[in-house]
Amino acid sequence: MITVQHVSKHYGRHTALDDVTFHVKTGEILAFLGPNGAGKTTTMRILTCFMPQSEGTATVAGFDCLDQPMGVKRHLGYLPETPPLYPELTVDEYLTFVGRLKRLTPRRLASRKSHVIDQVGLGSVHHRVIGHLSRGYRQRVGLAQALIHDPPVLILDEPTVGLDPKQIIEMRGLIKSLAGSHTIILSTHILPEAMATCDRVVIIHRGRIVAEDSPDRLSSRLRQSEKMSLTVKQPRHDWLERLRTLPGVLNVLPTAEPNTCTIDCQLEQDLRETLSQFVVSQGYGLLELKPLSLSLEEVFLQLTHQEEDAGIGELNDLDPIGQSSRNEQPPA
Amino acid sequence: MTPFQTILAKELRCFFVSPVFYVVGAVFLFISGLIAHLMTANAGQQAVRFLQIQNTYAQLNLNELVFRSLFYSLDFVLMFLLPILTMRLFAEERKLQTFELLLTSPVGINELISAKYISVLLIYLGLLSLTSLTPILLSLYSSFHWNPILTGYVALALQGGFFLACGLLASATTENQVVAAFLSFGMILLIWLLGGLGSLLGDTTIGTVLAYLSFSEHYDRLVRGLLEAKDIVYYVSGTVLMLFIAHRVVDSHRWS
Numbered sequence: 001m002i003t004v005q006h007v008s009k010h011y012g013r014h015t016a017l018d019d020v021t022f023h024v025k026t027g028e029i030l031a032f033l034g035p036n037g038a039g040k041t042t043t044m045r046i047l048t049c050f051m052p053q054s055e056g057t058a059t060v061a062g063f064d065c066l067d068q069p070m071g072v073k074r075h076l077g078y079l080p081e082t083p084p085l086y087p088e089l090t091v092d093e094y095l096t097f098v099g100r101l102k103r104l105t106p107r108r109l110a111s112r113k114s115h116v117i118d119q120v121g122l123g124s125v126h127h128r129v130i131g132h133l134s135r136g137y138r139q140r141v142g143l144a145q146a147l148i149h150d151p152p153v154l155i156l157d158e159p160t161v162g163l164d165p166k167q168i169i170e171m172r173g174l175i176k177s178l179a180g181s182h183t184i185i186l187s188t189h190i191l192p193e194a195m196a197t198c199d200r201v202v203i204i205h206r207g208r209i210v211a212e213d214s215p216d217r218l219s220s221r222l223r224q225s226e227k228m229s230l231t232v233k234q235p236r237h238d239w240l241e242r243l244r245t246l247p248g249v250l251n252v253l254p255t256a257e258p259n260t261c262t263i264d265c266q267l268e269q270d271l272r273e274t275l276s277q278f279v280v281s282q283g284y285g286l287l288e289l290k291p292l293s294l295s296l297e298e299v300f301l302q303l304t305h306q307e308e309d310a311g312i313g314e315l316n317d318l319d320p321i322g323q324s325s326r327n328e329q330p331p332a
Numbered sequence: 333m334t335p336f337q338t339i340l341a342k343e344l345r346c347f348f349v350s351p352v353f354y355v356v357g358a359v360f361l362f363i364s365g366l367i368a369h370l371m372t373a374n375a376g377q378q379a380v381r382f383l384q385i386q387n388t389y390a391q392l393n394l395n396e397l398v399f400r401s402l403f404y405s406l407d408f409v410l411m412f413l414l415p416i417l418t419m420r421l422f423a424e425e426r427k428l429q430t431f432e433l434l435l436t437s438p439v440g441i442n443e444l445i446s447a448k449y450i451s452v453l454l455i456y457l458g459l460l461s462l463t464s465l466t467p468i469l470l471s472l473y474s475s476f477h478w479n480p481i482l483t484g485y486v487a488l489a490l491q492g493g494f495f496l497a498c499g500l501l502a503s504a505t506t507e508n509q510v511v512a513a514f515l516s517f518g519m520i521l522l523i524w525l526l527g528g529l530g531s532l533l534g535d536t537t538i539g540t541v542l543a544y545l546s547f548s549e550h551y552d553r554l555v556r557g558l559l560e561a562k563d564i565v566y567y568v569s570g571t572v573l574m575l576f577i578a579h580r581v582v583d584s585h586r587w588s
Contacts, residue, residue, distance in 0.1 A: 048436040051586045073438040084433035088349050100338035101437040145433070
């Protein structure tokens with residue numbers, strides 16, 4: 001549905017995108033993960049025909065972004081990072097305006113509008129002026145705008161930014177419900193978001209794709225161990241050494257906080273029960289035991305560190321942490 | 333509704349909900365009414381003086397005494413006021429990031445620019461038509477020639493249309509409305525001053541060219557009642573040129 005081949009974008013001497021290639025199949029959700037300034041928005045703007053690429057080809061729904069922009073624009077819904085709203089219009093007026101811009105017939109516009117208002121949950125505010133709406137509602141109006149002409153392709157630039165946790169969950173649910181009938185690209189810099197909603201993740205850094213895989217495989221590839229944080233009340237002096245002897249524990253490191261340590265456990269093993277029983281039986285006084293997930297910052301540190309070590313190219317084939325030699329389990 | 337009509341309707345609506353339009357409209361109508369009143373009062377005084385000296389009613393030329401001065405003054409008012417009407421056209425879209433919505437919708441830049449231009453032109457012509465109250469009221473009490481007044485209104489419409497195109501171009505270059513207003517004001521003033529420079533250089537080729545490029549001599553002829561094709565060609569081509577450059581500017585945002 002979407003193909004991007006060897007696309008580069010230069011702003012003067014600055015290279016924003018460098019030979020980016022990826023494909024999205026019909027009905028798939030692809031997450032674009034990367035820090036600010038990595039080139040996510042630039043890629044989206046190229047796909048939406050807002051700006052042309054310097055090199056390479058991009059096609060959406062069979063239309064070339066450079067040669068057939070009108071074909072692309074008809075098949076595409078786009079939610080930019082800042083929802084493109086007119087504060088002086090009401091939600092109804094705004095959606096009517098966008099629907100007409102997208103060349104919907106009056107009858108279809110009326111049915112699509114009521115459908116979309118229900119779909120994104122704007123029923124209670126559809127007659128209100130957009131300028132008076134809260135950030136969460138504005139984001140929904142932005143999404144409604146992208147959906148109004150029922151496009152087969154949706155491009156969402158950080159759809160959950162600025163929403164409260166409940167709204168984020170609703171938004172993710174909504175995006176997931178659109179999969180299958182729509183092909184979706186969304187950008188984010190939050191790893192759990194990509195994990196929660198997407199079939200495939202493309203990690204982009206400094207304009208280059210540094211990894212592309214399903215969320216599960218990506219995180220297991222990047223993770224050398226499960227990490228736990230353990231806090232106890234009255235440890236003995238050799239408690240760290242004793243913890244290290246437990247089966248499945250790879251390493252135990254003290255942290256800056258007193259009576260707290262980080263435990264590296266073998267991948268795919270939940271040692272919480274073993275650990276808690278051990279701590280209780282030794283009379284350390286268990287205060288807290290929690291798994292630590294690999295944060296995006298760590299993923300990036302690993303990937304970008306790899307990039308600098310490996311030089312240019314072949315990053316996708318690299319085993320970022322050399323886990324296969326240590327761990328027999330295949331990536332999930 | 334085509335996208336052209338959609339944008340046109342939305343722009344008109346935005347004018348009518350914006351305080352800027354009401355302020356500009358009120359100031360324009362108040363000033364034009366005040367000038368008309370002053371000119372008429374002045375003509376009345378001259379008539380009285382004439383009566384005292386010669387003891388007869390003078391055949392005063394209202395076209396010259398009232399309307400010509402009125403048209404020249406209104407021209408000056410437009411230079412200041414029209415940039416305020418046009419400043420938001422594109423600058424606001426870029427500030428609100430709705431520019432991205434417009435350019436990623438199946439709408440051509442031609443449609444976008446023409447819809448925005450026509451909307452502000454309609455608003456301006458609407459305001460202008462309200463000033464026709466002055467000649468209509470005066471015609472109840474006095475007689476004058478209507479033809480120079482009609483060409484004067486043609487001049488105001490063409491002149492205003494040209495200023496609006498300059499303003500639209502200025503608005504397309506920036507996302508700051510104040511900058512857009514000052515830029516268009518500067519452009520209009522510069523084109524106006526070309527005429528002064530031209531007359532300073534006199535009958536040389538450069539002088540003639542500069543005088544032609546300025547709108548003052550074209551406006552002058554129309555206000556004096558001369559309806560000539562070359563003046564209309566000047567205004568129409570100037571307006572189209574400004575809109576064409578605006579088209580290139582809007583398009584070039586995609587490349588930057």
